[in-house]
Amino acid sequence: MRFLLTLFSLISSSAVAATIDIPIETSRTALVLRVDNDGHLVTVHHGKRLQQTAEYARLRGITHLNEGYSEYYNSVYTPAGSRNLLEPAIQATHADGNPSLDLVYVRHETKPAGTGVTLTTILLKDPQYAFEVTLNYKAYQNEDVLESWSTIRHTEKKAVRLQKYASANLYLSAGQYYLTHYHGNWASEVRPEEVQLTAGMKVIDSKLGTRAQMLQAPMFMLSLNQPAQEEQGEVVAGTLAWSGNFQFQFEIDPYHNVRLLAGINPYASEYTLEPGRDFTTPALIYTYSNQGTGGASRSLHRWARNHRIPQGTGDRLTLLNNWEATQFDFDEPKLVDLFKDGKKLGVDLFLLDDGWFGNKFPRNDDKAGLGDWQENKAKLPHGLGYLVQQAEAAGVKFGIWIEPEMVNPKSELYTKHPDWVIKLPNRPDAVFRNQQVLDLSNPKVQDFVYGVVDDLFTKNPKLAYIKWDCNAVIYNAYSSVNQTSHLYVDYVRGLYRVLEKLRAKYPTVPMMLCSGGGARVDYGALKYFTEYWPSDNTSPAERIFIQYNYSAFFPAIASCNHITDWGNFPIKFRTDVAMMGKMGYDIVVSKLDANDLAFSQQALKNYGRLKPVIYQGDLFRLQSPHTNDVGSVMYVSEKQDKAVWFSYLINSRFKAGSDLPPIRLRGLQPGKRYTVQETNLMPGTKSPIDGSVTYSGDFLMTVGLNPAVNDRRTSVVLEISEAL
Ligand code: GLA
Numbered sequence: 214m215r216f217l218l219t220l221f222s223l224i225s226s227s228a229v230a231a232t233i234d235i236p237i238e239t240s241r242t243a244l245v246l247r248v249d250n251d252g253h254l255v256t257v258h259h260g261k262r263l264q265q266t267a268e269y270a271r272l273r274g275i276t277h278l279n280e281g282y283s284e285y286y287n288s289v290y291t292p293a294g295s296r297n298l299l300e301p302a303i304q305a306t307h308a309d310g311n312p313s314l315d316l317v318y319v320r321h322e323t324k325p326a327g328t329g330v331t332l333t334t335i336l337l338k339d340p341q342y343a344f345e346v347t348l349n350y351k352a353y354q355n356e357d358v359l360e361s362w363s364t365i366r367h368t369e370k371k372a373v374r375l376q377k378y379a380s381a382n383l384y385l386s387a388g389q390y391y392l393t394h395y396h397g398n399w400a401s402e403v404r405p406e407e408v409q410l411t412a413g414m415k416v417i418d419s420k421l422g423t424r425a426q427m428l429q430a431p432m433f434m435l436s437l438n439q440p441a442q443e444e445q446g447e448v449v450a451g452t453l454a455w456s457g458n459f460q461f462q463f464e465i466d467p468y469h470n471v472r473l474l475a476g477i478n479p480y481a482s483e484y485t486l487e488p489g490r491d492f493t494t495p496a497l498i499y500t501y502s503n504q505g506t507g508g509a510s511r512s513l514h515r516w517a518r519n520h521r522i523p524q525g526t527g528d529r530l531t532l533l534n535n536w537e538a539t540q541f542d543f544d545e546p547k548l549v550d551l552f553k554d555g556k557k558l559g560v561d562l563f564l565l566d567d568g569w570f571g572n573k574f575p576r577n578d579d580k581a582g583l584g585d586w587q588e589n590k591a592k593l594p595h596g597l598g599y600l601v602q603q604a605e606a607a608g609v610k611f612g613i614w615i616e617p618e619m620v621n622p623k624s625e626l627y628t629k630h631p632d633w634v635i636k637l638p639n640r641p642d643a644v645f646r647n648q649q650v651l652d653l654s655n656p657k658v659q660d661f662v663y664g665v666v667d668d669l670f671t672k673n674p675k676l677a678y679i680k681w682d683c684n685a686v687i688y689n690a691y692s693s694v695n696q697t698s699h700l701y702v703d704y705v706r707g708l709y710r711v712l713e714k715l716r717a718k719y720p721t722v723p724m725m726l727c728s729g730g731g732a733r734v735d736y737g738a739l740k741y742f743t744e745y746w747p748s749d750n751t752s753p754a755e756r757i758f759i760q761y762n763y764s765a766f767f768p769a770i771a772s773c774n775h776i777t778d779w780g781n782f783p784i785k786f787r788t789d790v791a792m793m794g795k796m797g798y799d800i801v802v803s804k805l806d807a808n809d810l811a812f813s814q815q816a817l818k819n820y821g822r823l824k825p826v827i828y829q830g831d832l833f834r835l836q837s838p839h840t841n842d843v844g845s846v847m848y849v850s851e852k853q854d855k856a857v858w859f860s861y862l863i864n865s866r867f868k869a870g871s872d873l874p875p876i877r878l879r880g881l882q883p884g885k886r887y888t889v890q891e892t893n894l895m896p897g898t899k900s901p902i903d904g905s906v907t908y909s910g911d912f913l914m915t916v917g918l919n920p921a922v923n924d925r926r927t928s929v930v931l932e933i934s935e936a937l
Contacts, residue, residue, distance in 0.1 A: 234269050235321055237333050237350045238262050239357040242501045244350070245269045246289050246335070252317040254289040254337060254348075256384040260447065260501055286466045287384045290337065290348055290363065291474075292316050293377065300414060300464050302382035302474055307342050308369035308488075315339050316346055329354040330520070343368040351496075356516035360454075362496040368488050375484040379476035381497040385449065386470045387437035392463055393506075395430035395762060400750035402732045403430050403762040405839075407440055410463055410471060418460040418478050422635075422687025422701055423618065423650055424738075427731025431459040432766045434506055435473070442505045443834055444879070450509035451475060451499035452766050454736040457705035458482070481690065483698045498736050506765060507879075511831050514768035518829065521736055522771055523716070523724075523743050526829065529770060529795045530561040530678060530723060531817060532612065537751075537777045537799040541568035541577050544592050548600060552607035554802035558810075559817040562610040562678055564797075565600065569593060569613070574623045579684075580647045583619050584626030586665045601673050612678025612723075617665040618708065619648045619685055632693045633658050635700070643688035646730060650687050653707030654695045663711045670719060681742070683728040705737070712741040725773055734767060744771045744795050751799070752780030753790035757838050757861050760793055761846070769794040769848065770828035776800060776813075784809040785895055786861075788816045789928035792893070793846065793859055794827070796820055811896050819892050823857045823932065826850045830857070833879035842869040843922045847933075849880035853910070856881065856933035858889075860920040870924070875917030878933075881910035886936040889918060893930040902929075907936040 233248040234257070245258035257272040285297045293301030294313030306312045316337035326332035331352045338345040344367040351360040361381040367373050390410040394417045395403040403426075408415070417429050425431040432452035439446050451473075453459045458478035465471055475497045486492050498516070502508035518525035533555035535543065543551075548565065555563045568589075571582025575589050582589075588596045597613070604611035620627050620634055622642060627634060627649075635650045636642050642649065651658045670676055692700045726733060726742035734745045745767070748759050760772055772794030776787045784805070791797070798813075805813065830848035838844030838861065847858040858878065862870045881887065890904035901921050908918070913933075920929040 233318070235333065235335065236266060236269055237323075237352050237359065239352050239354050239359070242357050242359075243269075244359060245272065247272075248318040251284075253284070254316070254318050254335065255287045256289055257287070259383060259385055259449070261503055286468065286470065286472065288382065289384075290316060290346060290379070290382050291472075299466060299472060300462055300474055301377055302379035302476075303346065303363075303365070304375070304377040304479075305344070305365075306374040306376070307344065308371035308373055311342070314344070315341065319345070326351060344373065353516050353520060356500075356519065357502070357512045358498060358500045358516040360496040360498050362494045364494075365486065365492040366490065367486065370488070372485045372487050375486055375492060377476075377479040378484065378492060378494055379474045380453065380494040381473075381475050381499075383449070383473040383475075383499070384470060385435070385437065385473065387447070389438055390463070390465070390471050391436040391440045393434040393436070393441055394461075395432055396428060397430070397731070398428065399731045400748060401755075402426070402748045402750075402759060404758075405762055405765075407436075410465055412465045414462055414464040416460065416462050418458070418480070420458050420478060420480050422457060422690060422704060423683055423685065424456050424728055424733035425453070425459045425735050426728075426733060427686070430732075431455065431461075431735050433461055434509065434765060435463070435471070436506075443507045443837070444505045446505050447501070447503050448506055448509050449499055449501050450506065450513060450766065451497055452513075452736060453495060453497055454740070455495035455705060456708065456733060456735050456738045458701050477702060480701075481698060482701045484702060485696065485699070495737055507832075507834055510765050510834075513766055514832060517736065517739070517768050518770065522739050522768070523741065524721065525768070525770065529744065529824075529828065530610065531559075531820065532562040532564045532678065532797045533558060533560045533609075533802070534564040534566055534680075534775060534797060534799040536566035536614075537779070538801045543568065545595060545599070549603045549607070550803075552604045552609055556608040557814075558798065558802050559814050560609065560798060562612050563604050564612040564614065564678060564680060566614040566680070567616070567682075569597070571624070573625050574621070579621075581621050581623035583616060583621040583648050584624040584651075586615070586617070586668070597669070597673050597676075601675050605675065610677035611675065612680065613669065613676060614680045614682060615665060615669070616682040616684060617662045618651055618653060618683055620651055621648050633661070635687055635690060635692065637689040637691045640689055645685035645688060648685045650685055650704075652692050652694065652700070652704070653711070654692050654700055654703035655707070659707045659711050663714055666715055667718065670722075676722075678723050678725070680725040680727050680746075683733050684730045686730070709737065709741075712738070716741050734763065739767075739771065744773050746773050750779065751775050751777040753782050753787045754780055756790050757844050757863065760790070761834065761838055761844065764832060764834065764846070768828075769832065771795065773797060783927070784812055785893060786928045788813065789859060789893055789930050790861065792816070792820060792823070792827070792930065808896055812893075815896075816893055823892070826855050826857050830855075831880050835876050835879065836860075838863045842866075843873060843876075843920075845876050845920070847878060847880070853880065853882040853885065854935040856887075858920070858931040858933060860922045860929045860931075862922050862924065862927040865924065868923075870922045873919050873922065875919045877915070877917035878913040881913055881933070883909065883911035883914065885910045887913060887933050888936050889913075890932050890934070891929060892932045902931065
C-alpha cells in the first residue's frame, strides 16, 4: 500500500521554494535525497527505511550534512569546478571553454517500472548553460536493491567535453568504515582484503579495456562502524554493471562521512558529447543490509536471478568440456568418443573448446588462427554440422567455444583487416597471450563479431551452448577509425550492442561469460550471459575460496564450477566443491576407475535432485574458509523445506577439522522438523551421520550439528529435508 502511495509523485520546479524530500524506498531500505533551499540535491539518509515516511523531514540538523566550506559534501552528484573542494562525480568543459558546472534541481518523478520495481528520475540543470543531468534510480522492492545511473545531455552550440561521468555518488554516515575490496591475478582472482578507511581517498580501479576484472574486481562491501560480519551489522554492497575500465573512490570528508563515487574510469576517456545526444552511464547496483554481508549477498542474488541474468529462475545444463582433456589436440573420432563418454557420465551437453578453426593458420596452439572462424579441415573434415549430429546420436547436446573479440597476428583476419585491430601507429604490436583485441568501437567490427555467432547458429540450428572467451587486455589503446579517447567506453558499448542483437535473435541459448586470463564477471555482461567462468584455476582447494568470494555478489546458478584434474584431488572432493554452483566436467572420463565413475554418475543424479535448491535457494555462509579449518555454506529453499549443506576441510594439519564444535545452521524454520542425510558418498562408504533422526529447525540453528569433516572425510554434503 505504502509502495503504491509513493508512486506517481510528480513535483515540478515551481515547488522549489521549500525543501523537497525524495525518498527512494524498497521494502526495507531507503535512500532519502533532499532539495535544499538553494535547489541543490543532497543525501540525507541511506540505510534502513523508516516506518513513517513523514519522519524523513526530521533528518534535518541531525548531522553536519550540507555544511562545510563548499556546501557540497553530501551532494548527490557533485559537480567539478565551481565551489566544490572534494572529488567530483562529474567534470565537464562547456562549449565556450568554461570548465565549471552547477547542477540545480528541476523536477523529479517516480513511476512503476515493472512488477515490484519503481524508477525515480531527477532532472538537474546548470542555471547558466543548456546542460542537464538526469539521475535515475531503479528500486527493486522485494530484493532491496537499487540501480543508479545518470544521463547527461546538453544543447550548447558546440560539443561539450566530459572529463568525468560517475554513475553514482553515495554518501554514508557512520563512526568507522571498513572496506572489503577484491583483487587478484590470473588463477588467483577476487581475493578479498578489508581495510579501515582513513581520511583521504581510497581508489579501486582498472584499466584493462576489455573487461573490468583481473587485477581489481568491480565490487565492494562497505561495512559501517565495524569490520564486516556475515550475519550482522550494516553494510552497503555494490558492483558496477560495466565490462570495462571502472573506478571506485571512497573519500572520507572533514565530517567523517564517506563519499563514494562509482563509475567508468575517467582514465584516458574524455568523452566529446555533441549537442542533443545522450551520454548514459552504466549502473551501480547496490544494496544496504543490516544483516551483514550475508543479507547483502542474498539480496543481490535474488535481484540477479529475478531481474538480471537470463533464465535466472530457470535451469542450467551440466556439461563435459574437452579443454583440460585434449587442449588443441583432437579430431573427429576422438570427439565422437568424448560425446559417448559424456553420455556415459550422464551430462546434458558436450562443449567443444578452443582449436576447432583456422585453415591457412591452423589453430593448433594459441599462437595462430584466432579470428578465422571456419572449421579446421584437417581436424574436422565433415564440419561442425557432423559433430552436432554425432553428439545428438550419442545422446548429448553440443556447444562450442569462441573468442570473437580477438585476433592472432598470424591469421587471415589480421592480414585482411589490420585496421580492425587495436594497435598504435609508430609502436610495435603488443600481444597478450599471443593475441590482440579487435576495435569494437568500429561498427564494421561489431557486424563481424555478430556474424561469427549468427553464422554458427544459422549453419547449426541445434547448437545448444556458447562459451564466449576473452583472453587479452587492451594494449596500445588506439582506434584507427574513431576518437581514441572514446575507445575504452565505446569498446564496451560496441560489445553490448553485439550481445543485445544476438540476444534479440537467440534469447534462450545458454552462454558462458569466460575470460581465462583473469575473469570477466560483472552485471553489465551478465545481462546477456547465463553463467560465468570464475577462474581458470579449477583446483578445488582454490575454488573453495574463489567461489566463496564471488558468492558475495553473484548467485550460485551462474558460477561455472568444473571438475578437472587440477591439483589431483580425490573425485569426491572435486565434485563436492563443484556442486556449490553450476557443475560441469573437464576430465578424461575414460581414465576414471570404476569406483570414481560410479561415484560421478551417482553424483550427477544427486545433483539433478539438489540443484533447484542450489540454484534458487538462499545462501548462508556458515563458516568462512578464510578463517576456519572447515569452510561451510548452505542453500535453503524459499519454502524452507529443503536445504543443501556443504562443508570442506581447508587445513591439512594434524586433527584439523575433526574436533569441530557443531556448526549452527541458518535460514530454516524453527518450528519445522528436518532430517539430515549425507549424500555424495563414495560407493561402499557409510556416513557417521544418522539420517533417520529428525531435528527441529530451532535445534539445528541454536545448537547445530557437526558434519564430521576430518582428514578421511575432507568434504561432506548434507541434504536437509523437512520431515513429513
Ligand atoms: C581460456 C579458458 C579456458 C580455455 C582456453 C582455450 O584460458 O579459460 O577454459 O577455453 O582459454 O584457449
